[in-house]
Amino acid sequence: MSKPVLTSLHQALRKSFQCLENNQKVWENVLAECSPLMVSLGNLAEQSTALSNVQISNTPLRAFPDLEERLRFKLLQATDTVLNKLSEKMSSLQSVRDAISNQVSAVFQLYEQSTDSLDLLTVTERSAIAPSVADMLEWLQDAERHYRQQFLRRKTLLQTLRADNLSLLESAPKRWKSLESPSAEDNITDTLCKVSFFMESP
Amino acid sequence: MEGESGDITVTSANRKGSAVTGSARKIKDNAADWHNLMLRWEKLNEDGFKVAANVVNIRGSPSDRQLAHESSSPSLSSSPAELQNECRKLQDIVHKMVVVVMKMERLLTSQRGIQDLEEFQFAPEGRKSPLFHTWNTKQFEELSQVLLDAFSQELKLKQTILQELAHTWTSDLCMVYLSCWLHQPFIPPETRLTLEALLLETGHRPL
Numbered sequence: 001m002s003k004p005v006l007t008s009l010h011q012a013l014r015k016s017f018q019c020l021e022n023n024q025k026v027w028e029n030v031l032a033e034c035s036p037l038m039v040s041l042g043n044l045a046e047q048s049t050a051l052s053n054v055q056i057s058n059t060p061l062r063a064f065p066d067l068e069e070r071l072r073f074k075l076l077q078a079t080d081t082v083l084n085k086l087s088e089k090m091s092s093l094q095s096v097r098d099a100i101s102n103q104v105s106a107v108f109q110l111y112e113q114s115t116d117s118l119d120l121l122t123v124t125e126r127s128a129i130a131p132s133v134a135d136m137l138e139w140l141q142d143a144e145r146h147y148r149q150q151f152l153r154r155k156t157l158l159q160t161l162r163a164d165n166l167s168l169l170e171s172a173p174k175r176w177k178s179l180e181s182p183s184a185e186d187n188i189t190d191t192l193c194k195v196s197f198f199m200e201s202p
Numbered sequence: 203m204e205g206e207s208g209d210i211t212v213t214s215a216n217r218k219g220s221a222v223t224g225s226a227r228k229i230k231d232n233a234a235d236w237h238n239l240m241l242r243w244e245k246l247n248e249d250g251f252k253v254a255a256n257v258v259n260i261r262g263s264p265s266d267r268q269l270a271h272e273s274s275s276p277s278l279s280s281s282p283a284e285l286q287n288e289c290r291k292l293q294d295i296v297h298k299m300v301v302v303v304m305k306m307e308r309l310l311t312s313q314r315g316i317q318d319l320e321e322f323q324f325a326p327e328g329r330k331s332p333l334f335h336t337w338n339t340k341q342f343e344e345l346s347q348v349l350l351d352a353f354s355q356e357l358k359l360k361q362t363i364l365q366e367l368a369h370t371w372t373s374d375l376c377m378v379y380l381s382c383w384l385h386q387p388f389i390p391p392e393t394r395l396t397l398e399a400l401l402l403e404t405g406h407r408p409l
Contacts, residue, residue: 050377059375060366061382064359070387071378078385 005114006122006133010198012107013136017195019103020143023096024188027147030092037086038173041161044079045169048072052166079163090155097151104144111137129197136198139191146184153179222405225316226333229342232309233404236349239309240397243302243353250295250360251384256288257367258376289368296357296364303350303357310346317343334403345396355388 056068111118111133118133126132157175161168222230260281320328320339328338363379370376401407 047377047381050374051381053374054372054378056378059378060362061359061378063362064355064388067359067382067387070390071382071385074385074387075381077391 005117009107009110009114009118009133010130012110013133013140013195014199016103016107016140017136017192017199019099020140020188021192023099023147024185024192027093027096028185030089030096034086034089034176037082037089038176041079041082041086042170042173044075044082045166045172048075048079049166049170051075076163079169083158083161083163086158090151090158093151093154097147100144100147104140107137107140129201131194131198136195139194143188143191146181146188150179150181150184225320225339228312228316229333229339230404230406232312232342232346233400233406235305235309236346236397237401237406239302239305240349240393243299246295246299246302247383247386250292250299251380253288253292253295254363254367254380254383257285257292258380260285260288261368285368292364292367296360299357299360303353306346306350306353310343310350313343313346334405335409337403342400345400348396349393352389352393356386359388 051068051071056062056064061067123133126135154176157172157179161172163169317339323329328340332338359382363383367376367379370379398407402409
């Protein structure tokens with residue numbers, strides 16, 4: 001009785017890990033694209049701070065009375081452009097998170113529907129090529145939580161930024177970098193290694 | 203801006219291709235020249251920014267210099283020559299920018315000439331039907347003036363930066379100079395729109 005149920009659960013798990021593998025790459029790429037943007041955000045903030053620290057009328061630039069206003073406008077405009085690009089990147093990250101969350105919740109739904117026909121042994125049994133269903137569900141859940149948290153943290157960071165709050169902007173690249181969690185990323189890579197035989201098996 | 207450089211190519215071939223003559227021909231060519239000069243300016247601005255950043259980096263912050271002096275490090279002894287070299291490069295670039303603005307002035311003069319001719323040929327109120335789509339001849343002159351004013355002022359700023367950059371000791375002011383160089387405060391975003399409007403009106407860009 002439990003055999004067809006297990007097969008379909010295995011299918012769903014395979015699909016989820018496939019989805020995880022694809023999206024892990026997308027996630028990494030998007031994050032890599034964000035780094036230079038964060039750096040330019042910090043640079044622009046530094047430039048604005050420098051402009052605030054300088055009394056233009058005491059410098060050789062005093063010949064250009066509207067310079068400060070014009071430069072500030074250009075800096076704000078550039079900051080805005082970078083923030084817009086970052087928010088586009090955030091939508092890409094969001095779609096990664098959504099894809100993984102949807103896939104994982106579908107597997108869990110399937111699992112919960114079939115609990116009656118799955119006994120403890122079937123769920124915890126593992127072989128040389130396939131980890132147990134329980135383990136795989138746990139790994140998926142860990143991965144899903146990781147992307148969910150990462151997305152929220154990064155999104156929150158960006159949402160607190162304002163083009164006119166220079167100290168927040170200046171520290172943003174550093175705080176962005178501190179959100180990196182290589183161990184969690186490594187865990188996901190490990191997971192994908194552990195299920196590689198399982199994914200290749202029919 | 204860079205990406206759009208390939209959008210229109212003005213070669214002698216496609217100048218002959220269209221059957222525009224007289225004042226319209228001249229205005230159309232001027233529009234293409236505006237486009238090319240502005241591209242050239244952008245390129246010079248990028249190159250100049252790299253050189254200007256080098257100048258600031260070589261010179262280093264005052265504290266660096268003091269440290270280097272105290273330890274009398276020989277590695278920094280080549281700095282003055284290097285600095286001189288970079289300053290000369292920047293000077294060359296600003297000189298090329300002067301040439302670009304001179305050419306822009308000539309475009310305005312030519313536009314004025316067309317306007318004068320028009321007033322001579324027709325009454326002071328100008329020709330009845332527009333040369334291209336909707337603009338009257340006067341508008342081309344006004345636009346050229348707007349563009350020229352922006353670039354002339356920006357050139358003055360660059361010249362000031364060129365003079366001061368290597369003699370500035372406060373890092374904030376250095377940063378402001380670099381920031382000015384990069385962001386070109388006197389060339390507002392509308393400049394690009396003005397150029398696009400000009401290209402659209404004269405038929406370089408398809409409607």
